[in-house]
Amino acid sequence: LFWQTRSQDMSGPVTEDQEKLLDEALSVVKLQAFQMKRCLDKAKLMDALKHASNMLGELRTSLLSPKSYYELYMLITDEMRHLELYLLDEFQKGRRVQDLYELVQYAGNIIPRLYLLITVGVVYIKCSEISRKDILKDLVEMCRGVQHPLRGLFLRNYLLQCTKNVLPDCVEEEQEDSGSVSDSIDFVLLNFSEMNKLWVRMQHQGHTRERDRREQERRELKLLVGTNLVRLSQLDTIDVQRYRSVVLPAVLEQVVNCKDALSQDYVMECIIQVFPDEYHLATLQDFLQACAELNPAVPVKNILISLINRLSAFATRDGSNGIPSDIPLFDFFSEQIAKIIENKPDLSPEDLVSLQAALTGLALGVYKDREDYVDKVLETTNSGLDKLGRLDSPTKKSVSAYLLQNMLNNGTLVPSSEQVEQLLDLVRCLVADPGADAAAAAAAATATNSLGGDPGDGSANGAGPDSEADNEDLAEEQSLLGRVVHLFSTGPDLLDEQFGVLKTARRILATGGGRRVKYTLPPVVYQAYQLAIRFHNRQDSDDKWRKKCRKIFEFCHSTVCGLAKCELPNLALRLFVDGALVVDKIPFDQHDTVAYEFLSQAFSLYEEEISDSKRMTCFAAENHEPLRSQTVHAASKLLRKPDQSRAVAACAHLFWSGRPRELQGAEMRDLKKVGECLKRAGRLASQCMDAGLQAQLYTELVNYYLYFVLQSAGSNLDVSQLSSTAGQLLAKIREILSGLEPSADSEHIHKHFEATVEFARSQSASGDATIAGLLAQLEL
Amino acid sequence: MSTSTQSAASIQRLQHKRQTLEDAYSPPANFLEIDVCNPETHGVNKDRYTDYEVRMRTNLPVFRLKESSVRRRYSEFEWLRGELERDSKIVVPKLPGKALRLQLPFRGGGDGRFDDEFIEERRRGLEDFINKVAGHPLAQNEKCLHMFLQEQTVDRGYVPGKVRTT
Numbered sequence: 001l002f003w004q005t006r007s008q009d010m011s012g013p014v015t016e017d018q019e020k021l022l023d024e025a026l027s028v029v030k031l032q033a034f035q036m037k038r039c040l041d042k043a044k045l046m047d048a049l050k051h052a053s054n055m056l057g058e059l060r061t062s063l064l065s066p067k068s069y070y071e072l073y074m075l076i077t078d079e080m081r082h083l084e085l086y087l088l089d090e091f092q093k094g095r096r097v098q099d100l101y102e103l104v105q106y107a108g109n110i111i112p113r114l115y116l117l118i119t120v121g122v123v124y125i126k127c128s129e130i131s132r133k134d135i136l137k138d139l140v141e142m143c144r145g146v147q148h149p150l151r152g153l154f155l156r157n158y159l160l161q162c163t164k165n166v167l168p169d170c171v172e173e174e175q176e177d178s179g180s181v182s183d184s185i186d187f188v189l190l191n192f193s194e195m196n197k198l199w200v201r202m203q204h205q206g207h208t209r210e211r212d213r214r215e216q217e218r219r220e221l222k223l224l225v226g227t228n229l230v231r232l233s234q235l236d237t238i239d240v241q242r243y244r245s246v247v248l249p250a251v252l253e254q255v256v257n258c259k260d261a262l263s264q265d266y267v268m269e270c271i272i273q274v275f276p277d278e279y280h281l282a283t284l285q286d287f288l289q290a291c292a293e294l295n296p297a298v299p300v301k302n303i304l305i306s307l308i309n310r311l312s313a314f315a316t317r318d319g320s321n322g323i324p325s326d327i328p329l330f331d332f333f334s335e336q337i338a339k340i341i342e343n344k345p346d347l348s349p350e351d352l353v354s355l356q357a358a359l360t361g362l363a364l365g366v367y368k369d370r371e372d373y374v375d376k377v378l379e380t381t382n383s384g385l386d387k388l389g390r391l392d393s394p395t396k397k398s399v400s401a402y403l404l405q406n407m408l409n410n411g412t413l414v415p416s417s418e419q420v421e422q423l424l425d426l427v428r429c430l431v432a433d434p435g436a437d438a439a440a441a442a443a444a445a446t447a448t449n450s451l452g453g454d455p456g457d458g459s460a461n462g463a464g465p466d467s468e469a470d471n472e473d474l475a476e477e478q479s480l481l482g483r484v485v486h487l488f489s490t491g492p493d494l495l496d497e498q499f500g501v502l503k504t505a506r507r508i509l510a511t512g513g514g515r516r517v518k519y520t521l522p523p524v525v526y527q528a529y530q531l532a533i534r535f536h537n538r539q540d541s542d543d544k545w546r547k548k549c550r551k552i553f554e555f556c557h558s559t560v561c562g563l564a565k566c567e568l569p570n571l572a573l574r575l576f577v578d579g580a581l582v583v584d585k586i587p588f589d590q591h592d593t594v595a596y597e598f599l600s601q602a603f604s605l606y607e608e609e610i611s612d613s614k615r616m617t618c619f620a621a622e623n624h625e626p627l628r629s630q631t632v633h634a635a636s637k638l639l640r641k642p643d644q645s646r647a648v649a650a651c652a653h654l655f656w657s658g659r660p661r662e663l664q665g666a667e668m669r670d671l672k673k674v675g676e677c678l679k680r681a682g683r684l685a686s687q688c689m690d691a692g693l694q695a696q697l698y699t700e701l702v703n704y705y706l707y708f709v710l711q712s713a714g715s716n717l718d719v720s721q722l723s724s725t726a727g728q729l730l731a732k733i734r735e736i737l738s739g740l741e742p743s744a745d746s747e748h749i750h751k752h753f754e755a756t757v758e759f760a761r762s763q764s765a766s767g768d769a770t771i772a773g774l775l776a777q778l779e780l
Numbered sequence: 781m782s783t784s785t786q787s788a789a790s791i792q793r794l795q796h797k798r799q800t801l802e803d804a805y806s807p808p809a810n811f812l813e814i815d816v817c818n819p820e821t822h823g824v825n826k827d828r829y830t831d832y833e834v835r836m837r838t839n840l841p842v843f844r845l846k847e848s849s850v851r852r853r854y855s856e857f858e859w860l861r862g863e864l865e866r867d868s869k870i871v872v873p874k875l876p877g878k879a880l881r882l883q884l885p886f887r888g889g890g891d892g893r894f895d896d897e898f899i900e901e902r903r904r905g906l907e908d909f910i911n912k913v914a915g916h917p918l919a920q921n922e923k924c925l926h927m928f929l930q931e932q933t934v935d936r937g938y939v940p941g942k943v944r945t946t
Binding site for chain 1: 791793801804805807808811813837
């Protein structure tokens with residue numbers, strides 16, 4: 001006979017044959033099982049055992065795949081139950097069969113022999129407590145006779161299943177040789193190590209080209225190995241002491257020394273899932289130590305993250321006592337993760353980040369008051385990423401994006417200026433283009449309100465045309481960054497610090513240039529608005545709240561002006577309007593001036609953009625109506641009547657030249673609304689105490705009327721209403737002016753009035769009949 | 781452990797040494813894989829011949845190289861078989877057919893012994909042959925086998941003998 005080398009071991013046959021082979025085996029089993037049961041009915045035990053042996057002989061095959069073998073195994077072991085029940089019955093009725101245990105060992109082939117031995121051994125145990133210890137020891141040792149991986153795994157599984165309820169579970173032996181929990185532990189641990197050995201050995205069976213298929217088959221069988229750990233967890237007498245001193249060290253010894261990635265990965269996860277969290281807390285260092293010694297191909301991060309999450313859940317569950325204070329959980333994990341980073345130079349950045357994210361989750365969930373923990377995490381992440389050396393730009397970006405997304409998913413807050421700086425430094429590839437001189441841009445930003453986004457500044461804005469894909473990517477990145485800004489929160493009490501945080505954020509984010517700030521700075525501004533409201537709510541506990549609010553709005557003002565300069569008028573306009581609304585609600589000193597300033601900025605933006613048709617198209621694409629009504633509303637809320645009047649008048653423009661989407665680019669020219677606005681402005685003006693001011697306001701109004709009347713020349717809009725009202729106004733103005741005391745101011749008002757009338761006259765005399773007609777009503 | 785009256789000692793279980801972790805988990809030292817592949821026909825017309833790559837991977841201690849690749853033709857397999865039959869004690873397996881029939885003109889059809897189908901059949905036969913032979917410890921003792929598997933050329937003028945086992 002020739003020496004059997006393992007490449008000749010034909011354990012991987014063709015799939016079509018599998019079905020046929022399995023069917024053949026199953027029919028033999030059914031036949032033999034039937035014969036066996038018939039013999040048992042006639043109490044012919046020896047014959048029954050012969051048939052059982054034949055049946056079990058089908059498990060000697062090398063030709064079946066694990067899946068098929070499993071099916072065969074299930075059928076056979078089902079049938080073996082009949083034999084076991086028969087024997088139990090006989091024994092309990094006092095009809096013990098002499099020397100049955102020896103008898104079955106005369107079976108010719110080792111597989112039937114051992115399956116029968118296990119079955120009989122368990123019957124012996126169930127029927128007499130004597131020698132339970134010895135039988136169990138004998139069985140687990142005898143199984144060594146089968147070294148074929150597949151057959152050996154299933155045989156030992158049979159051993160585990162059969163002994164499920166008879167393993168001793170008491171601290172002291174109850175009777176001589178009945179065994180204690182120590183014996184059970186030894187039993188299961190030995191079975192586990194042998195099974196792990198066979199499982200690992202499977203990969204070496206057969207030709208090298210079949211390696212992947214074998215690995216898949218191994219995965220299918222992992223549960224067989226894991227059942228040993230489950231069995232250990234079911235022994236109630238095992239307490240945390242015994243787990244720590246006996247069970248875990250033995251398991252870890254096998255795991256670490258087998259050096260097999262598949263086994264290590266599975267068994268470590270299994271340990272985490274199968275044993276209680278208190279045990280894990282008590283053995284953390286040993287477990288983490290083992291993690292550091294695993295095969296490099298094992299994704300240790302998954303194991304660690306599993307464990308961290310499990311312990312976080314344990315600690316934060318309702319009714320839990322939390323983590324015992326003598327266990328520096330965070331430090332342990334932090335250390336271990338650092339070790340892992342050190343030992344694995346090829347740890348991918350994504351893995352690094354997800355580890356840190358889990359750690360952050362732990363810090364926030366379990367150690368809410370330890371800000372320094374979050375600090376530490378950011379620090380380690382930074383240095384870790386640095387150590388990973390020159391990553392190419394897309395990788396850096398995707399890692400940074402991953403980190404940010406993770407923070408958003410976990411709601412990780414960034415509670416201080418220093419941490420904001422750290423974080424933004426960490427993700428600096430998203431914050432600004434490389435090469436943009438951060439210091440210079442930042443200095444420029446704070447000094448002159450410029451956000452480094454002037455079109456002339458190539459480096460910050462990025463030179464060259466952007467492809468559409470680039471723009472989409474950028475938008476996504478920056479929105480992510482923008483959303484993270486909302487996580488910059490010092491908590492409900494530290495309002496001054498919060499302002500500091502926002503200032504820091506703006507300083508750094510401004511270096512991103514025009515393309516980026518449109519996503520990243522609005523959240524800063526809105527946060528600032530919210531902060532102002534909070535200061536206002538805290539007015540009782542803070543004397544200086546008024547000043548602080550003012551400072552906040554100054555900050556916002558400069559920020560939004562900067563945005564406007566970056567060719568983002570729509571954005572700036574909306575921010576100004578929203579700001580005005582907020583200011584209005586907060587009665588700090590001279591808030592009305594501030595509100596006016598905000599609104600007038602808004603309007604000047606609006607007016608500038610009217611002339612630029614290209615802009616208007618973008619503006620119209622947004623939802624026009626709310627903006628209009630918001631603006632009108634804001635205007636009318638201004639504190640001083642003259643301001644209100646002017647603002648409302650300006651709103652008339654909105655209803656004239658606005659191009660909402662519904663009209664597909666055409667100007668609204670809502671004459672009715674325009675008229676309403678102007679009329680309202682007129683009413684407001686009439687409420688002014690100062691006559692001179694009134695006259696001034698009316699004059700300005702007349703100018704508005706003139707504008708709209710002239711604009712509607714050539715269209716079929718009926719401006720007669722406008723004209724007549726304008727005429728009335730002119731009359732009023734004349735009246736007021738005649739009664740005014742001469743002064744520098746009144747001179748000015750006179751001049752304005754004359755100029756207006758002159759303008760109107762010149763228009764009406766221009767030769768255009770329609771215009772003349774329109775202006776006729778003015779009674780110039 | 782027995783309930784019979786026989787003396788316990790004679791049917792005691794044998795004691796065994798606990799296997800070391802090293803032994804338990806190291807890759808088994810019986811790995812031997814030989815592929816016969818990549819047939820190539822050399823030369824022209826009447827002097828044509830086909831040879832095959834004989835690629836070997838092993839962790840058996842008896843082989844000097846753990847990986848080797850040489851090219852061998854049918855006549856060299858025949859030579860090996862001859863040497864082993866003479867010197868080793870094993871029953872040497874048969875080689876695939878000589879294809880005498882195919883060498884006659886107009887017989888067998890196709891390209892005769894350079895026909896693809898024939899070459900494939902021969903390849904399989906040679907692969908089975910060499911795997912069976914190389915796995916046998918008695919064959920592993922022979923110098924000719926080592927030369928055949930791991931030297932670039934077969935020196936028919938070598939001195940036959942046994943490989944010294946370390």
